[in-house]
Amino acid sequence: MSPDLPLLFAERAGDYRAGIHHCTAAELREVLARLLSAASRVVIPPGLPQEWIDGLTVPLLLDGASPAGPAGSGAAAPITGLTAADLDAPGVSVLTGCAVAIAETGTIVLDAGAGQGRRLLTLVPDHHVCVVRDAQVVADVPDMITALPDPTRPLTMISGPSATSDIELNRVEGVHGPRRLDIVCVH
Amino acid sequence: MSRELPIVAGEAFAEAARRELGDAQLRANLGRATRTIRDKRARVVAEVPDWEALRDRAAAVKDDVIARLPKLLTQFEQAVTAAGATVHHARDAAQANAIVTELVRAEQADQVVKIKSMATQEIGLNEALEAAGITPIETDLAELIVQLADDTPSHILVPAIHYNRSQIRELFARRMPGFTAASDEPAVLAGAAREYLRRTFLAAKVAVCGANFAVAETGSLVIVESEGNGRMCLTLPETLIAVVGVEKLLPRFADLGDFLRLLPRSSTGERMNPYTSIFTGVTPGDGPRRLHVVLLDNGRTTVAQDPVGRAALRCIRCSACLNVCPVYERAGGHAYGSVYPGPIGAILSPQLTGQDAGFNRTLPYASTLCGACYDVCPVKINIPEILIHLRQTGPKPAAERAAMASLSWVMRDRRRWRLALRAARTGSAPLRALTRRRGGTLHRAPWPLSAWTRHRDAPLPAAETFRDWWRRTHES
Numbered sequence: 001m002s003p004d005l006p007l008l009f010a011e012r013a014g015d016y017r018a019g020i021h022h023c024t025a026a027e028l029r030e031v032l033a034r035l036l037s038a039a040s041r042v043v044i045p046p047g048l049p050q051e052w053i054d055g056l057t058v059p060l061l062l063d064g065a066s067p068a069g070p071a072g073s074g075a076a077a078p079i080t081g082l083t084a085a086d087l088d089a090p091g092v093s094v095l096t097g098c099a100v101a102i103a104e105t106g107t108i109v110l111d112a113g114a115g116q117g118r119r120l121l122t123l124v125p126d127h128h129v130c131v132v133r134d135a136q137v138v139a140d141v142p143d144m145i146t147a148l149p150d151p152t153r154p155l156t157m158i159s160g161p162s163a164t165s166d167i168e169l170n171r172v173e174g175v176h177g178p179r180r181l182d183i184v185c186v187h
Numbered sequence: 188m189s190r191e192l193p194i195v196a197g198e199a200f201a202e203a204a205r206r207e208l209g210d211a212q213l214r215a216n217l218g219r220a221t222r223t224i225r226d227k228r229a230r231v232v233a234e235v236p237d238w239e240a241l242r243d244r245a246a247a248v249k250d251d252v253i254a255r256l257p258k259l260l261t262q263f264e265q266a267v268t269a270a271g272a273t274v275h276h277a278r279d280a281a282q283a284n285a286i287v288t289e290l291v292r293a294e295q296a297d298q299v300v301k302i303k304s305m306a307t308q309e310i311g312l313n314e315a316l317e318a319a320g321i322t323p324i325e326t327d328l329a330e331l332i333v334q335l336a337d338d339t340p341s342h343i344l345v346p347a348i349h350y351n352r353s354q355i356r357e358l359f360a361r362r363m364p365g366f367t368a369a370s371d372e373p374a375v376l377a378g379a380a381r382e383y384l385r386r387t388f389l390a391a392k393v394a395v396c397g398a399n400f401a402v403a404e405t406g407s408l409v410i411v412e413s414e415g416n417g418r419m420c421l422t423l424p425e426t427l428i429a430v431v432g433v434e435k436l437l438p439r440f441a442d443l444g445d446f447l448r449l450l451p452r453s454s455t456g457e458r459m460n461p462y463t464s465i466f467t468g469v470t471p472g473d474g475p476r477r478l479h480v481v482l483l484d485n486g487r488t489t490v491a492q493d494p495v496g497r498a499a500l501r502c503i504r505c506s507a508c509l510n511v512c513p514v515y516e517r518a519g520g521h522a523y524g525s526v527y528p529g530p531i532g533a534i535l536s537p538q539l540t541g542q543d544a545g546f547n548r549t550l551p552y553a554s555t556l557c558g559a560c561y562d563v564c565p566v567k568i569n570i571p572e573i574l575i576h577l578r579q580t581g582p583k584p585a586a587e588r589a590a591m592a593s594l595s596w597v598m599r600d601r602r603r604w605r606l607a608l609r610a611a612r613t614g615s616a617p618l619r620a621l622t623r624r625r626g627g628t629l630h631r632a633p634w635p636l637s638a639w640t641r642h643r644d645a646p647l648p649a650a651e652t653f654r655d656w657w658r659r660t661h662e663s
Contacts, residue, residue, distance in 0.1 A: 012458065081472070084389055084423060105459035118473040119422045119464075123415060141459075142444030151440050152270065152405050152467035154474060157447075159459040162415035166329035166345060167352055167373040168216075169223055175328065175377055176384065177415030177462065 005103040006134040010185050012106030016160020017173060019182040028131070028186055029055035032095065035129050035182050040091030043082065043125055045117025052095065052131065061086065063117050087124035094125045094178075099155075100147045101132045104140040106160070108132060108183065111153045119154050128178040130158075133186045192280055193311050193339070194536045195545035196524030200553040201642055204518040213341075213349050213519050220348045221510040227456025228507060228563070234458070235448065245445050246567040249501035252436050253491050259403040259436050260482065266406030270468020272478040277430075280310035283483050287312060287395065287428055288319045290479050294426050296321070296393045302410060302417045303327035304397025305343065305504050306430045306483055308526040309539075312395070323395070324387055326416035328380050335362040341520035342528065343506035344454055349519065352376065384416065394420035394475070398431045399503065400446060401480075404439045407467040408480070411450060413460050421464050427475040432483050434491075434500040446503065449565035453505040486539035495576040499534045501566040506531075508560035508570060514553055523550060530560035534573040542581040551577035586635040611648045619647050 014020045023031045033055040036042050043061045044053060053060065064081050087094075097115035098108040108130050110116045122128050138147050145151070162177030173179065191197065207213060232238055252259060264274045277283035291299055299316065301307065301323050313323040313334070325334045329347035333340050336358050340346030347355070356371035363383055368375050396417070400409040408429055410417050421427065437443065443465070451460045469478050491497045509515045509529030520528035524546065525536040533554055537547040551574045560570040583591075597607045619627050628644040631637065639645055651659075 015458075016461070088385070088389065102459075107459050112470070112473055119418065120473075123418045123422060140444075141447045142441070145441055145444045151465070152407065154467075154470050155463075155465040156418065157459070157463035157465075159457075159461050161461065162413065163461050164328045164377055164414045165455070166327070166332070166347055167350075167355055167376055169220055169345065169348075170373040172374045172377040175381055175414035175416070176326075176388075176419050 005137045005139060006132075006185060006187065009101050009103040009106055009132070009137045010183070012103065013108075013160065013183050014106070016106060016163075016181075018106075018160045019180065021182060021184045023184060023186060025186055028052065028184065031184055032129065032131075033057065035184070036093050036095065038091070039093035039127065040089065041093075043087060043092060043094040043117075043121055045094075045096055045115060045121055047114025047116075048095065048097065049115065056095075061092075063121055082121070084120060084124055087120065090126075092125040093127040093129060094121050095129045095131075096122055097131050097133075098136060099149070100144050101137045102139075102141060102144050102157075103137050107141075107144075108158050109144055109148070110156045110158065111148060111150070112155075113149070113153065119156055122156065122158070123177055126174075126178055127180045127182070128158075129182045129184065131184045131186060191545055192309070192540065194309050194525040194527060194547075195540055196536070196547050196550060197545055198524065199546045200518075200522060200524070200549040203524055204514075204522040204553070207519050207522045208517060210519075212351070214517060216348055216351065217341075217516055217519050220342070220345060221516045224344070224456055225507075225510040225563075228453060228510070229456075231452045231456055231458055235452070241445055241449055242565055242567045245449055245565060246498075246501060248437065248442050248445070249434075249566050250498075251438060253434065253497050253500050255438075256433060256436070256488065256491060259438060260433060263401055263403040263406055263436060264482075266402075266404065267408075267468055267478075267480055268406070270406050272406070272468045272480050275479060275481045277481050277483050277485070279485050283310050283430060283481055283485070284312055284315035286481050287430065288316060288321065290426070290428055291316065291321050291393050292319070294393050296426075298322040298324060298391070299393045299395050299428075300324050300326050300387060300391040300420050300424065301330075302394070302396040302412070302420045303330045303346075304395070304430060305526065306397045306432045307395060308340070309432075310430070310483065310485060312430065324384075326384055326388070326420060327412075328377060328414060328416075331380060331384070332358065335359070339521065340526060342509060343504055343520075344509075349521075384419075388416075388419040388423050391420070391424045393426045393428065394424040395428045395430065396420055398429055398435050399450065400437050400443060401431050401435045402438075402440050402443065403436050405467055407440065407465050409443065409447075410464045411447075411460050412462050412464075413455070415462055418462055418464055421466065422474045425475055426477045426479070428479045428481065430481045430483055432485070433487050434502075450503055450505055453503075453507040453563065453565040486541075489541075490538045493538070496534070496538050496573055498568050499531070499538055499573060501568050502531050502535065503566060504531075505565055507563040507565065511559040511563050513555060513557065513559070518553070523553065525550070530554060530570045530574075531568070534568075534570055534577060537577055537581070542577065548581045551575075551581060584638070586638070590635075605654065608648070608652050608654075612650065612652065615647045616650075619650060622647065 099111040332347040
C-alpha cells in the first residue's frame with residue numbers, strides 16, 4: 001500500500017463536503033466524543049470496538065440484528081432491532097466503521113459486517129460518523145472489489161453526504177440520506 | 188393495450204424540434220445544463236490516464252454479454268434464485284406491466300415507491316399501475332417534479348431540467364400535500380421533498396426499481412444514485428420488485444471495477460456518485476424480505492440480431508451523448524418523443540420498436556453525424572455509424588424511393604448522365620440569376636423538393652459542369 005493513499009482518500013472525500021478529521025488511535029476516543037456530543041442518541045451497530053464507545057457521554061442505541069456480522073462483543077447485550085421510526089427521531093447520529101475505503105474516489109464501502117450493521121442504520125439518521133483506518137484504504141474501485149471479503153453481502157458505497165442537483169443544477173446536500181457525514185481517518 | 192409505448196414518437200422529429208426550438212426558456216436551461224455537465228465530465232475524465240483502455244475493455248465486456256445473452260441470463264437467474272429472489276421473464280412491455288401489477292396486488296398494496304428507472308419508463312409502468320388503481324410515487328426529486336406536473340422527462344440524468352425554481356415552487360404548492368414554503372431556494376425545495384417523501388418511505392410496503400448492472404456470476408443487482416431515495420426504497424419496504432433490461436448483465440462481479448469508474452464520470456461528471464447499492468438476493472434482517480426480478484426483453488433480443496445495430500445494447504444510460512449533441516442541446520429531450528432522447532435515443536427507440544412504429548423512422552435523421560457522441564461514449568458505441576445504418580435500412584417516402592430509382596437509372600449510363608446534367612443546368616438558369624445575390628441557393632422549393640428545403644437550403648446546379656470546364660480549358 002502506498003503511504004499516500006490515506007491522504008488522497010481524505011482529500012477526495014473532503015471534495016464532497018464530508019467532514020474530515022485526522023487523528024491517531026490514541027486520540028480517536030476524544031475525537032468521537034466531540035463529534036457526537038450534540039447528538040440526542042447515538043446508534044451503535046453490533047461489533048463496534050468497545051474503545052470507540054467508551055468515551056461517549058450521550059445515550060446509546062445498540063442495534064441487535066446484524067446477521068451478516070458477528071454479534072456485539074459481550075459487555076452490552078443487544079437491546080432490540082431498532083425500527084426506522086427510532087432512527088428517524090430528531091438528533092440521532094450513527095457511528096460505524098467500514099469494510100474498505102477507496103482513495104481515488106474518496107468513497108467508504110460498508111458491507112454490513114462487524115461494526116457496520118444493517119443498511120438502514122447509516123441511512124435514516126441525519127448524521128453519520130465513520131471511522132477509517134489507514135490499512136483499509138485501497139487505490140481504486142477495482143482494488144476495492146478484490147479487497148471485499150464477500151461481495152454477496154449487502155454493499156453500500158458512500159461518497160459524501162446525499163446530494164441532488166435536480167433544481168437548476170444547484171447542488172444541495174442532504175436529500176434523503178444523512179445530511180452530515182463525518183469521516184475520522186485514524187493514522 | 189392500445190396506447191403507444193413511451194418510446195414511440197408521435198410526430199416527426201423535425202416537426203417536434205421546430206416547436207421546441209420556439210421555447211426560449213427551454214433553450215437557455217438546456218444550454219446551461221449541458222455545458223455545465225460536459226465541462227465537469229471533461230475534467231474528471233482527464234484525471235484518468237487509462238480512460239481509453241477502460242472504454243475498450245467495457246465495450247468488449249458488453250459485446251460479450253450481447254453475444255452470450257441466453258447463457259448469461261440463465262446463470263444470473265440461477266444465482267439470484269439461489270440467493271432468495273424470484274425471477275420473472277417479460278417478453279414485452281404489456282407482459283412486464285402485468286407481472287408487476289400482479290405482484291403489487293399480491294402484497295395488497297395500493298401504492299408503490301419508485302427509484303428512477305429508464306426500463307420502467309420505457310414500458311409505461313406508472314400508467315399501467317394507475318390504470319390498475321395503484322399509485323406509483325417517483326422518489327427521485329426530478330422525477331417527482333415531472334410526475335407532479337403530469338409531464339414527461341426531458342433528459343435521462345436531469346429529467347426536470349426544463350423547469351426553473353419558481354416553476355417548481357409553484358408546482359409543489361399546488362400538488363405536494365403539506366407544502367407551505369414561501370422560498371424557491373433549491374435547498375428549501377429539496378428539504379420539502381425530503382419531508383414529504385420520508386413519511387411515504389416509512390409507510391411503503393412495496394418498492395419498484397430498475398438496475399444499472401446485474402451480475403451473472405453472483406446474481407447481484409447494482410443501483411447507482413445520488414439522493415438516498417434509492418437506498419430508502421431498497422431497504423425499507425418488505426417487497427422489492429426490480430425491472431431489469433436483459434442487456435444490463437455483466438458476466439463477472441469484477442467487471443464492476445471498470446464500469447463503476449466509467450459511469451459516474453460520464454454521467455454526472457463526478458469521480459463517484461454519492462450512493463451505490465449492491466445487493467444479492469435477500470439478506471435476512473437487512474432490507475426487503477421478498478425480491479422479485481423481472482427480466483425485460485421488449486425488443487432487445489431482436490436488436491441483438493443486427494450485427495451493426497446491436498452495439499446500442501452496450502448503453503449504460505449515462506447520458507454523456509446528450510450533453511455533447513448540438514441537436515439535443517437546442518431541440519431538447521421532448522422533441523424525440525421517447526423516454527430515450529438524444530443520440531442514443533435516436534438509435535435505441537427505432538431499434539427497440541422497429542422503425543415502422545409511429546414516427547420513430549424520423550429519429551435517425553435527428554443528427555448532423557458530427558460524431559461527438561461517439562467520442563464521449565464510455566462503452567464506445569459508434570452512434571453515427573448506427574444512425575447511417577438505420578437511415579439505409581429504414582422505410583423511405585415513396586417520392587424519395589422513386590427519385591432514387593430514376594437517379595440510379597440516369598447514373599448507370601454516361602450519356603444519360605451528361606444529358607441530365609445539361610438539362611438541369613439549362614433548366615435552373617433563370618433561378619440561378621434570381622438567387623445570385625444569396626450565393627445561388629434555394630430557400631424554398633415546390634413540392635416534392637419542399638421536403639428537402641423545409642429544413643435546409645438547396646444549392647442550385649453550377650453554371651458549368653466540371654466535365655464542360657475541363658473540355659473548355661484543357662482539350663480545345
